[in-house]
Amino acid sequence: MKRLIFVLAILLIFLSSLAAQDKVEIFGYFESQIMGVGLESQFLQLFSNKLRVDLKSTVSDNITFAANFDYITYHGKTKWDILDFLSPEVVSEVPDGMESFYVLPFSDRHFLDNAYIKIAFKHFDLTVGKQQISLGTGYVWNPMDVFNVKDYLDPTYEQPGYNAIRLDVALGSSYTATALFSPDDTWRNSAKLLQLKGRISHFDYSFIAIEKVWRFHDYTQFDYENMNFLELPERRQLLGASTAGELLGLGVWAEYAYNWMEDTKDFYELVVGTDYTFDFQTYVMLEYYRNTLGKTDYEDYNLNDWMRMLAFEQKAISRDQVYVFIQHPATDLLNIGLSSIYSISDNSLALVPTLNYSFSDNVEIFAYLNFNFGQEGKVYAKSMGNGGLIRARVYF
Amino acid sequence: MKNMLISGLIFLLLTPILYSQELTGEDIIQEVNDLMNVQSSYGKAKMTIVTTSGQKRTFIYESWSKNKGEKNLVRYLEPRRVKDQAVLMLNNADDIWMFFPRTQRVRKLATHAKKQKMQGSDFSYEDMGSGDAFITDYSPKRLKDEKMEGYDCYKVELTRKPESDMSHSGLILWVIKENFYPVVIDYYDGDDPTRHEKRLVQSDIREIDNIPTAMKMVMYNKNDNTQTEMELLEVKYNVTLEDSMFTERSLKK
Numbered sequence: 302m303k304r305l306i307f308v309l310a311i312l313l314i315f316l317s318s319l320a321a322q323d324k325v326e327i328f329g330y331f332e333s334q335i336m337g338v339g340l341e342s343q344f345l346q347l348f349s350n351k352l353r354v355d356l357k358s359t360v361s362d363n364i365t366f367a368a369n370f371d372y373i374t375y376h377g378k379t380k381w382d383i384l385d386f387l388s389p390e391v392v393s394e395v396p397d398g399m400e401s402f403y404v405l406p407f408s409d410r411h412f413l414d415n416a417y418i419k420i421a422f423k424h425f426d427l428t429v430g431k432q433q434i435s436l437g438t439g440y441v442w443n444p445m446d447v448f449n450v451k452d453y454l455d456p457t458y459e460q461p462g463y464n465a466i467r468l469d470v471a472l473g474s475s476y477t478a479t480a481l482f483s484p485d486d487t488w489r490n491s492a493k494l495l496q497l498k499g500r501i502s503h504f505d506y507s508f509i510a511i512e513k514v515w516r517f518h519d520y521t522q523f524d525y526e527n528m529n530f531l532e533l534p535e536r537r538q539l540l541g542a543s544t545a546g547e548l549l550g551l552g553v554w555a556e557y558a559y560n561w562m563e564d565t566k567d568f569y570e571l572v573v574g575t576d577y578t579f580d581f582q583t584y585v586m587l588e589y590y591r592n593t594l595g596k597t598d599y600e601d602y603n604l605n606d607w608m609r610m611l612a613f614e615q616k617a618i619s620r621d622q623v624y625v626f627i628q629h630p631a632t633d634l635l636n637i638g639l640s641s642i643y644s645i646s647d648n649s650l651a652l653v654p655t656l657n658y659s660f661s662d663n664v665e666i667f668a669y670l671n672f673n674f675g676q677e678g679k680v681y682a683k684s685m686g687n688g689g690l691i692r693a694r695v696y697f
Numbered sequence: 698m699k700n701m702l703i704s705g706l707i708f709l710l711l712t713p714i715l716y717s718q719e720l721t722g723e724d725i726i727q728e729v730n731d732l733m734n735v736q737s738s739y740g741k742a743k744m745t746i747v748t749t750s751g752q753k754r755t756f757i758y759e760s761w762s763k764n765k766g767e768k769n770l771v772r773y774l775e776p777r778r779v780k781d782q783a784v785l786m787l788n789n790a791d792d793i794w795m796f797f798p799r800t801q802r803v804r805k806l807a808t809h810a811k812k813q814k815m816q817g818s819d820f821s822y823e824d825m826g827s828g829d830a831f832i833t834d835y836s837p838k839r840l841k842d843e844k845m846e847g848y849d850c851y852k853v854e855l856t857r858k859p860e861s862d863m864s865h866s867g868l869i870l871w872v873i874k875e876n877f878y879p880v881v882i883d884y885y886d887g888d889d890p891t892r893h894e895k896r897l898v899q900s901d902i903r904e905i906d907n908i909p910t911a912m913k914m915v916m917y918n919k920n921d922n923t924q925t926e927m928e929l930l931e932v933k934y935n936v937t938l939e940d941s942m943f944t945e946r947s948l949k950k
Binding site: 328330365421423426432433434435438457458459460469471474477498500503505545546547550551552553554576577578579580582584630632633634659661662663665696697 | 746748749752754755775776777778780788791792797799800801802804805806807808809810812813814817818862864886887888921923940941943944945946950
């Protein structure tokens with residue numbers, strides 16, 4: 302710990318001296334968060350503090366370096382027993398003696414989240430290093446995005462960076478071709494992506510091809526050598542398309558991806574969404590999502606389904622879902638909203654009232670409550686508990 | 698000869714009066730439109746929102762405009778909370794993209810997004826970059842001339858055309874006779890044309906590159922009792938801007 306503080310101090314002094322020479326911009330935010338869940342007779346609380354330090358330097362007219370370092374600490378309930386949230390039928394699948402492995406730990410972390418160099422030429426940009434990869438037009442779900450799984454409670458939260466080499470080539474003013482390579486231990490295991498984006502009339506569209514190894518786990522078997530559940534790497538090949546534009550005055554978007562799996566069943570994902578802003582400033586959004594990996598009968602959800610969803614390995618376990626979001630600026634500084642997510646497949650519902658308050662120019666407060674209304678065993682079951690989160694963020 | 702000179706002098710003196718009397722609402726709005734939509738421009742502005750409780754929020758942004766306002770790019774510099782957020786508007790803001798640097802995500806927005814408040818201010822995106830909307834989306838009618846903010850002004854009423862999707866049902870402009878600069882604009886509610894929603898007052902009008910430019914603008918929101926001040930920190934006209942600057946690729950820079 303002392304060594305880390307020493308290294309950080311040296312780094313800070315070095316960066317400050319660079320910043321003093323106008324070479325590096327240092328900015329970022331500090332975030333303090335309280336999350337709670339009421340479960341049966343107890344209220345579980347997790348506190349976290351996150352410091353994100355961003356660095357950005359324009360090395361020359363066409364070369365930019367950017368990076369961010371995250372330091373996160375957790376307090377309170379830092380080990381969540383996942384089995385407390387699941388139905389007795391699902392818990393009964395846990396192999397004897399393995400109950401203690403089904404824990405979601407929140408351990409203090411510090412890591413280099415992004416660090417990349419971007420070289421901009423007249424007709425192409427080359428980005429090398431750890432970088433965020435954002436794909437698709439969907440708001441809550443992105444069938445084309447094989448790198449990230451969004452949290453439906455907080456879909457706009459930043460995603461982690463991935464090691465990649467990315468080339469964006471401008472083809473005229475309306476088209477862009479992207480090639481991305483995200484290295485792994487071998488060429489075969491590395492992710493490869495090709496995308497063409499364009500615009501016709503008031504519509505953007507894109508076509509994408511991706512090959513990536515999907516590293517999900519079998520949560521009924523434990524790998525004692527790696528002290529984790531057994532990893533089941535499987536090659537996934539994806540062809541997808543997306544569009545976003547306007548129809549009859551409404552914003553509309555759609556995203557589709559078909560996945561060919563090496564060993565397991567092929568599947569597809571589809572998102573269709575629409576939004577509108579009324580003259581009185583109220584914003585309404587609706588998004589439908591289908592994932593054929595998901596199931597149509599909640600009694601078929603098994604331990605692996607639940608664990609993969611809770612570990613953000615799989616986007617959904619129920620096949621068809623609808624997300625609705627309404628937001629209104631109550632004052633100049635306060636936005637109130639309500640999002641609801643309904644699983645059509647198992648008839649369960651979650652309601653999430655939200656609040657965004659601008660406390661000052663660089664301080665914002667975000668809060669939500671989360672109420673589940675489904676029967677036990679369904680994806681948004683009452684037995685999952687009701688909860689909420691308050692987050693204060695200070696930008697510097 | 699003497700009579701001819703006197704006649705000529707009278708004609709010259711009367712010409713501006715006759716001309717101003719003959720100007721129709723269409724003529725005045727065309728002049729305003731031509732003046733407001735210069736070929737290309739760069740600006741840096743400070744926007745201060747004053748809330749009902751008297752609190753202030755300040756934003757600084759840069760903007761670039763090309764093809765008489767047909768292409769617009771806005772990029773925030775301050776505060777840190779929104780730094781590098783950017784908005785690209787093409788085809789007179791019929792196509793809008795927003796870039797969020799924290800998630801590196803570009804989101805295409807439909808035209809209804811123009812109605813949204815710009816960072817919670819009393820300016821909407823529609824107010825900021827709608828190109829020649831005065832001409833294409835509204836029908837003008839000249840009203841009786843009035844003095845406003847110390848200037849002799851033409852007063853012109855604009856009524857939204859039935860096919861238009863602009864959020865205001867109508868506008869009233871007070872246009873300075875001397876230079877066709879709209880010194881005050883009143884905005885009326887989209888559903889209730891009698892309801893006065895906002896008033897824009899432009900002041901500190903200076904000639905920059907021979908183009909009259911208000912260095913200060915204040916939008917008063919009559920409904921919410923709030924106001925937003927906009928101060929131009931820097932402005933340049935007829936600058937050379939590449940088309941590649943107004944692309945999604947450039948938005949992310």
